[in-house]
Amino acid sequence: MAAMPQFDVVAEVIALQKRFVQAQEFGAARPLDIDRIMDFYAPDCVLWDVVTPLQFAGAQAIRGNVEELFGSLRSLSIKLRDLAVHGDRQLAIARCILELTAVGPRGRTARMTCRITDCWQKENGRWRIIHEHASMPGDLRSGLIEFNAC
Amino acid sequence: MAAMPQFDVVAEVIALQKRFVQAQEFGAARPLDIDRIMDFYAPDCVLWDVVTPLQFAGAQAIRGNVEELFGSLRSLSIKLRDLAVHGDRQLAIARCILELTAVGPRGRTARMTCRITDCWQKENGRWRIIHEHASMPGDLRSGLIEFNAC
Numbered sequence: 001m002a003a004m005p006q007f008d009v010v011a012e013v014i015a016l017q018k019r020f021v022q023a024q025e026f027g028a029a030r031p032l033d034i035d036r037i038m039d040f041y042a043p044d045c046v047l048w049d050v051v052t053p054l055q056f057a058g059a060q061a062i063r064g065n066v067e068e069l070f071g072s073l074r075s076l077s078i079k080l081r082d083l084a085v086h087g088d089r090q091l092a093i094a095r096c097i098l099e100l101t102a103v104g105p106r107g108r109t110a111r112m113t114c115r116i117t118d119c120w121q122k123e124n125g126r127w128r129i130i131h132e133h134a135s136m137p138g139d140l141r142s143g144l145i146e147f148n149a150c
Numbered sequence: 151m152a153a154m155p156q157f158d159v160v161a162e163v164i165a166l167q168k169r170f171v172q173a174q175e176f177g178a179a180r181p182l183d184i185d186r187i188m189d190f191y192a193p194d195c196v197l198w199d200v201v202t203p204l205q206f207a208g209a210q211a212i213r214g215n216v217e218e219l220f221g222s223l224r225s226l227s228i229k230l231r232d233l234a235v236h237g238d239r240q241l242a243i244a245r246c247i248l249e250l251t252a253v254g255p256r257g258r259t260a261r262m263t264c265r266i267t268d269c270w271q272k273e274n275g276r277w278r279i280i281h282e283h284a285s286m287p288g289d290l291r292s293g294l295i296e297f298n299a300c
Contacts, residue, residue, distance in 0.1 A: 046234075046245070048265045052287045054247070054299040055265070084196075086271060086280065088238035093269045095196070095281055097204065115198045115205070117267050117283040119243045121236060130236065131245055133267040135285030137202045138295040145288040145295055149204040 009087030013120055016040070016127055017083060017094040020118070027075030027103075034066055042121065042128040049134050050114060050145075074103040090122040112136060112147040159237030163270055166190070166277055167233060167244040170268070177225030177253075184216055192271065192278040199284050200264060224253040240272040262286060262297040 020040045026032040038059060041047075047056040049065060056062045070076060079099040086093045098114045119131040138145045170190045176182040188209060191197075197206040199215060206212045220226060229249040236243045248264045269281040288295045 048245075048267070048285065048287070050287060051290060052296045052299045054263065054287060084281075086241055086269065088241035091236055091238035091241050091243065093241065093243060093281060095198075095283070113204065115283065115285075117198070117269070117281065119236065119267070119269075131234075131243060131267065133245070133265065133283045133285065135198065135265075135283065136288070137198070137200060137204060138286070138288065140201060140295075143295050143297070145290075145293050146202045147293070149202045 006087045006089060009089070009092055010085050013085045013087055013092040013094055013127060014083065016120065017085065017096065017118060018080065020129070021078055021080045021096070021098065024070075025076055025078050026070070026073075027077065032070055032073075032076075034063060034070075037066055038063055040129055041132075042123070042130045045128070045130055045132065047132045047134075049132075050112075050136055072105050074105065074107065076103075077101045092120040092122075092127070094118045094120065110147075113149055156237045156239060159239070159242055160235045163235045163237055163242040163244055163277060164233065166270065167235065167246065167268060168230065170279070171228055171230045171246070171248065174220075175226055175228050176220070176223075177227065182220055182223075182226075184213060184220075187216055188213055190279055191282075192273070192280045195278070195280055195282065197282045197284075199282075200262075200286055222255050224255065224257065226253075227251045242270040242272075242277070244268045244270065260297075263299055 023036045041059055043059045047062045056065050081097045083096040095117045100112050102110045115135050117133040118129050120127045121130045136145050137149050173186045191209055193209045197212045206215050231247045233246040245267045250262050252260045265285050267283040268279050270277045271280045286295050287299050
């Protein structure tokens with residue numbers, strides 16, 4: 001028989017996931033705060049991002065990627081949708097779709113729809129992300145990323 | 151304090167993940183067996199695959215995608231590497247890298263390196279995949295998928 005669902009964990013991780021996504025937004029009114037973003041990742045987190053390389057292993061590599069991706073942008077706003085969380089005592093899985101609107105250094109706006117799977121683990125009473133998988137699907141024949149798949 | 155690690159769950163899911171990957175291999179010596187593959191997915195599993203659309207929700211949609219992707223191939227062989235599993239009582243996360251070698255209908259060989267995150271849930275004593283995220287990273291400037299990222 002399955003163990004009882006962990007409703008408290010699910011509610012807690014839903015709130016955490018929303019805060020984590022909000023922490024990534026920035027613009028004229030609120031500057032980019034990389035420390036705040038990094039606070040959600042475990043030190044040994046493995047990130048598989050939309051961009052190469054294949055993986056970013058550990059907080060230092062993840063921070064470098066955040067700096068590289070976000071550092072040159074004027075602003076990033078995010079619409080979170082389809083958030084679903086499964087939780088156990090010390091492990092939880094959150095998946096969501098992010099609709100990103102990024103304004104580049106020369107004022108050009110880019111939109112993309114990303115799929116995010118965040119794996120949260122509770123250690124010493126604190127939930128952090130131990131594995132993140134972010135991607136966009138593509139077309140294997142043309143070899144092109146589909147930036148706005150639906 | 152964190153709950154005790156679930157060593158038995160981790161060992162069980164490592165074995166399941168390996169069997170699940172093996173079930174996807176086929177060729178002259180062993181025909182494609184879609185029922186065997188589908189047996190690992192929960193009925194309400196949500197798959198985010200390397201190909202569009204954004205998601206495949208439910209076993210029927212996932213089966214359609216497996217038929218579409220694998221049905222025209224002569225063979226598919228898979229090298230699994232970097233398997234890591236985190237487990238709790240009724241929830242486990244498996245991530246691994248798959249090096250796929252596919253031979254197409256006209257005998258052309260294609261190789262790609264995919265990142266797989268499988269979320270397993272135990273229900274009625276049985277582990278099944280409730281969410282799978284498969285992807286390859288890309289280059290946001292060129293818009294191209296990186297089929298063989300490292």
